[in-house]
Amino acid sequence: xxxxxxxxxxxxxxxxxxxxxxxxxxxxxxxxxxxxxxxxxxxxxxxxxxxxxxxxxxxxxxxxxxxxxxxxxxxxxxxxxxxxxxxxxxxxxxxxxxxxxxxxxxxxxxxxxx
Amino acid sequence: xxxxxxxxxxxxxxxxxxxxxxxxxxxxxxxxxxxxxxxxxxxxxxxxxxxxxxxxxxxxxxxxxxxxxxxxxxxxxxxxxxxxxxxxxxxxxxxxxxxxxxxxxxxxxxxxxx
Numbered sequence: 001x002x003x004x005x006x007x008x009x010x011x012x013x014x015x016x017x018x019x020x021x022x023x024x025x026x027x028x029x030x031x032x033x034x035x036x037x038x039x040x041x042x043x044x045x046x047x048x049x050x051x052x053x054x055x056x057x058x059x060x061x062x063x064x065x066x067x068x069x070x071x072x073x074x075x076x077x078x079x080x081x082x083x084x085x086x087x088x089x090x091x092x093x094x095x096x097x098x099x100x101x102x103x104x105x106x107x108x109x110x111x112x113x114x
Numbered sequence: 115x116x117x118x119x120x121x122x123x124x125x126x127x128x129x130x131x132x133x134x135x136x137x138x139x140x141x142x143x144x145x146x147x148x149x150x151x152x153x154x155x156x157x158x159x160x161x162x163x164x165x166x167x168x169x170x171x172x173x174x175x176x177x178x179x180x181x182x183x184x185x186x187x188x189x190x191x192x193x194x195x196x197x198x199x200x201x202x203x204x205x206x207x208x209x210x211x212x213x214x215x216x217x218x219x220x221x222x223x224x225x226x227x228x
Binding site for chain 1: 118120123147154155156157158159162170205207215216217218219220221222224
């Protein structure tokens with residue numbers, strides 16, 4: 001039962017172009033979404049997040065879009081840089097319980113070509 | 115460095131042995147999480163502490179796994195009678211009381227069970 005899905009295991013983009021990473025979720029109770037970036041041999045690093053009350057959040061070169069009706073979110077990176085090459089994980093969480101557990105997708109390996 | 119630190123970074127053990135990992139969260143964070151990540155997958159929730167109390171455990175956490183957080187500071191995760199299926203990256207994360215949706219991860223402990 002995969003509640004958060006990243007259907008593209010890999011993506012290659014030329015430096016300077018836009019990178020678009022996609023994520024779909026099935027649980028309508030999710031109300032907070034995050035993107036993490038992970039380099040080899042390191043833990044995931046928080047990148048950007050969005051609450052379900054918004055449909056867009058920007059932070060510098062990174063923008064996350066949320067389409068609640070489609071249960072879809074995307075991460076746009078523009079312009080892409082070689083240092084952005086990493087695995088990107090989409091994660092979702094919901095209210096309830098005593099912990100804000102994150103449910104992660106399986107990740108997308110982004111390669112930015114110089 | 116005031117991030118989440120984990121020790122050791124790598125652990126190789128023989129099947130049937132016990133192993134223990136340590137996590138030191140960000141000092142002002144009262145919430146501590148353990149996640150497990152296997153190759154090609156996103157991190158999966160194992161357990162959660164608020165201060166010294168272990169408040170949630172995933173069904174992934176079998177009886178061979180035990181976690182503690184004495185005094186609400188560092189945490190340890192012990193795996194008894196390791197099996198080859200326990201081979202994974204074990205990630206620790208922490209979050210603050212006021213912004214508990216955003217988890218900060220350590221670099222993880224890579225466990226290999228031979």
